[in-house]
Amino acid sequence: MGKVFGAVAGVGAVGALYAMKKSWDPLPSVKAAGFTTVDLSAAEPNKLMVEKWRGKPIFILKKTPEMVAKQSAEQTARDIVVNGENFLICIGLCTHLGCIPAYREAKQDFKCACHGGEFDSSGIDTLAPPPSPMVIPPFNVKGNTVVLGEEGETYRQMKDAGVLA
Amino acid sequence: MAHFTKATSVHDWLNQRLAIDTLQRVLSKEYWIPKNINFLWAMGMVLAFTFGILLVSGIFLLMYYQPHVDTAFDSVNFTIMREVEFGWLWRHVHAVAASVVFLIIYIHMLTGIYYGSYKKGREMIWISGMLLFVAFSAEAFSGYMLPWGQMSYWAGMVITNLFSLGSLEFNGLVEWIRGDYVPGQAFLDRFFMLHVLLIPLAILGLIGLHFGALRIPHVNNQDGEEFDFDEEAAKYKAGNKKESKVIAFANDFLSKDMFVVSIYLIFFFYLVFWHFGFAMDAINFDPADGLKTPPHIYPEWYFLWSYEILRPFPKDPGLVAFGFAQVIFFLLPWLDRSPNAVPASRRGLFFFWFWAMVIDLIILTAMGKLPPQGIYSTIGLFAAWAFIGLWVILPFITRNEKRA
Numbered sequence: 001m002g003k004v005f006g007a008v009a010g011v012g013a014v015g016a017l018y019a020m021k022k023s024w025d026p027l028p029s030v031k032a033a034g035f036t037t038v039d040l041s042a043a044e045p046n047k048l049m050v051e052k053w054r055g056k057p058i059f060i061l062k063k064t065p066e067m068v069a070k071q072s073a074e075q076t077a078r079d080i081v082v083n084g085e086n087f088l089i090c091i092g093l094c095t096h097l098g099c100i101p102a103y104r105e106a107k108q109d110f111k112c113a114c115h116g117g118e119f120d121s122s123g124i125d126t127l128a129p130p131p132s133p134m135v136i137p138p139f140n141v142k143g144n145t146v147v148l149g150e151e152g153e154t155y156r157q158m159k160d161a162g163v164l165a
Numbered sequence: 166m167a168h169f170t171k172a173t174s175v176h177d178w179l180n181q182r183l184a185i186d187t188l189q190r191v192l193s194k195e196y197w198i199p200k201n202i203n204f205l206w207a208m209g210m211v212l213a214f215t216f217g218i219l220l221v222s223g224i225f226l227l228m229y230y231q232p233h234v235d236t237a238f239d240s241v242n243f244t245i246m247r248e249v250e251f252g253w254l255w256r257h258v259h260a261v262a263a264s265v266v267f268l269i270i271y272i273h274m275l276t277g278i279y280y281g282s283y284k285k286g287r288e289m290i291w292i293s294g295m296l297l298f299v300a301f302s303a304e305a306f307s308g309y310m311l312p313w314g315q316m317s318y319w320a321g322m323v324i325t326n327l328f329s330l331g332s333l334e335f336n337g338l339v340e341w342i343r344g345d346y347v348p349g350q351a352f353l354d355r356f357f358m359l360h361v362l363l364i365p366l367a368i369l370g371l372i373g374l375h376f377g378a379l380r381i382p383h384v385n386n387q388d389g390e391e392f393d394f395d396e397e398a399a400k401y402k403a404g405n406k407k408e409s410k411v412i413a414f415a416n417d418f419l420s421k422d423m424f425v426v427s428i429y430l431i432f433f434f435y436l437v438f439w440h441f442g443f444a445m446d447a448i449n450f451d452p453a454d455g456l457k458t459p460p461h462i463y464p465e466w467y468f469l470w471s472y473e474i475l476r477p478f479p480k481d482p483g484l485v486a487f488g489f490a491q492v493i494f495f496l497l498p499w500l501d502r503s504p505n506a507v508p509a510s511r512r513g514l515f516f517f518w519f520w521a522m523v524i525d526l527i528i529l530t531a532m533g534k535l536p537p538q539g540i541y542s543t544i545g546l547f548a549a550w551a552f553i554g555l556w557v558i559l560p561f562i563t564r565n566e567k568r569a
Contacts, residue, residue, distance in 0.1 A: 021341075024355070030345050055347030055455045098322050099458040113460055115537055129537070131480045 035149040040082050048103035050092060053137060053148040057092035057100055059110075059123070067108060067121060075122035077163045078133070080154065082141050089146065090123040090134040101134075110134075136164050193415030197398050199386035200412055206384065207425035208273040214426050215266045215433075216368070222259040223361070225252075230311065232357035234350050237313035238452045257441040263305055264444040265433060267467035270298060278497070279519055281506040282385040288498040289378040295495050297371045300364055302468070307360035309465065313353060314449030319462050321348040321356075331481040347455055389507035461536055469533030470526050476537055477546035486549060493556050500559045503566035514562040518555060525551050 036053040038060065043049055046067070049060040063079070063086045071079075079086040094101050094112040101112035101119060109126070110119040118127035123134035140152025158164050172178035179185050229249050231240040245252035274294070277283055283291035306324060310317045325348070329339045344351025383394050392410055401409035412418055436443070448459045464472050475487035493500075505512055509519040525548055532545035 024341055024344060026340055026344050026346070027351065030349070030351065034346060050456070052456065055345065055349060057456050097462060098319070098326060099462065100456070114458065114462065 035147055037145050037147050039145050040085075040087065041144045043085075043087070046105055046108065048105075051148075053091075058137065058148060059088065059090050059092040059103070059134070061088040061103070061121060062086075063088065063121065071122065074163075075120065075124065077158075077161065078122045078124070078136065080136075080139065080141065080146070082146065083144055088122055089139060089148075090136050092134065094119075094130050095125065095132045095134060096130040189415075193419075194413050195398065195402075196414040197394050197401075197411040198384060198414050198418040199390075199392075200410055201386045201388060201390070202384070203387055204421075204425050205272065205276040207422045208269055208276060210422040211269050211426055211429050212266065212273060213372070214429075215262050215269060216372070218258060218433075219262045219266065220365070222255045222262065225255040226259055227361060232311070232354055234313060234353055234453070237311065237353060241312045242450065254437075257437050257444075260444040261433065261436045261441055263308060264465065264467070265436065266301065267305070267465075269429075270301060271467070274298070274494075275523065278522075279509045280385055280387065281389055281501075281508075281512075283498045284501070284506040285498075285504060286382040287378075287385065287506075290375065290382065291498055292495060293371060293375040293378050297368065297375055298494075299491075300368045300371055304360060304364045304368065305465065305467070307356040307364060310348075310353065310356045311360060312449060313453045314446075315451040315453055315457075315459050316446050316449040316462070318348055318453035318455065319459060320464060321352065323462060325352075327484065327487070331484045348453075385506060387508065389505065391506075463534055466530065466534070469531075470529040473529040473533035473545050474549045474552060476533070477542055477549050486553065489553065489556075500556065501563045502560050503563040505566060513566055515566065518559060518562060521551075522555055525555065 034054050036051060036058075038051050038058075040060065040062070043060060043062040045062045045064040047062070049062075051058040051060060068076070068079070068086045076086075078088065080089050081087070092100055094114070094117050096112070096115055096117050099112050099114040101110040101117065103110055108121045110121075110123070112118070112130070115129050116127065117125065117130040119130070119134055120126050123136070125131070125133055136155075136158070137148050138151045139155050140147045140150040141154060155164075167181075169181055172181065176185070226241075226245060229240060229245050229252065231237055231244075241256070245256055247253075277291065277294070306320075310321050321343075325339050325342050328342055329335045340346055343349070344355060390410075394411060397409045397411040400406075401411055401413070406412070446465075451459075463469065471487060471490045474490045475483045477483070478486055501515075503512065503515065509516045528544065528548045529552065532541055532548060535541045537545065
């Protein structure tokens, strides 16, 4: 009798916990809003564009040919090429504590005023405290636009090559 | 059914149905308190009182607060502060009490550590107390979110990010906790629920457990003296009140408790009326903005010490150190290997350990508030290591302690 009672209670508890877990998941409307399409044709070289995706700022930086020429292989590996132009597309949050760094056009780098962290024009951390480069969000290039939140072919290749961080 | 007789008074009517005489005897008139305890033992009552103040002021705030991302900020800063008559009073009372309650909790905890009130037989008092500390921390954090200012938003962002567990990148867990990719409507609503219902319920239950845990081992005393409460109580009841080492909780000891509470309330309302600003952060008077970070993110003063243990290390070791700081106090009854339940001043090395810990916590708190640059980072790093080191040496210095 005790075992039967325990089994019934157990099934009920698992069911209730499952329902509770699912109730706390992001809503379908929230998930649907998790995709943002950005038109890159308006981007100007060395001018930072900021878009919003999933509530987070997205940095989009079109690089000048000189910038691309100077880059190391590690930096170029993080570039996203759209219509023959190299772009930095990353989540504009410092990987230290999540503040938003500012772009310095003259120095072509990012400075986080909060704790002094610096990132180069490819979003790679060059001065501590940030422990890692700024994160490249899932993206899919479609003609002159990118869809953020969708894992495209290039994104998967970059992931496999280990350049996403 | 029990046999009921015609009641001779309202008291008798209630007594037949609720046994109020028995309750009063067990809970107050024959609840025994050692005579030899100082004002620091009144902190429990001060805390109970402050919790009551938080509950009442919270209920008044609840009537006008709106848990919506578009209206939350104005409902607090405009409606409650300017339109509702005396709304400012409830807000300042609530904010000051939320801050001061931690000051008292820390005094309460350190008193327990200093006098060894967590030792053999009293472990459950200590553990239930630490659970209360965790519950109060969660309550404070969820409440801090509600005005939906800049610091609310970014503190919510940073603290929930901790659940990604560093390099393990459990982003799914973080998004599950938030119900969104960033703190948003779902986040505000569920933290509102946690703050006004679930965590207060847990706190009430834990307060019951904390009081219950006192019942059998009884409260410690200033000398750590072990005595037979039944024997001492018998002396008291026989009229030898002078010889007995105990007194009744009510009304005898309660009068001392209430005296301390009165002094405390003078200090409390002095803060509410003249220095309420200390419990408010200027940055939180800007509405939340997910695309603009405040220049310097820091928690409220009572979390600074554990924040500073997280901050000077790289990401993953920092999280490990932070986790260590959260759980290590729970293990105190077992890490302290000495059976002596006497004041730290009579315990040799432990005395220095205690004050080193207090000083270290103060340094960590100060460094946590300052920007992590230059010498402050270095001091913070040393203080964080000192915190860990103090816990590591505790079993060794207490193992060889002589029996006092």
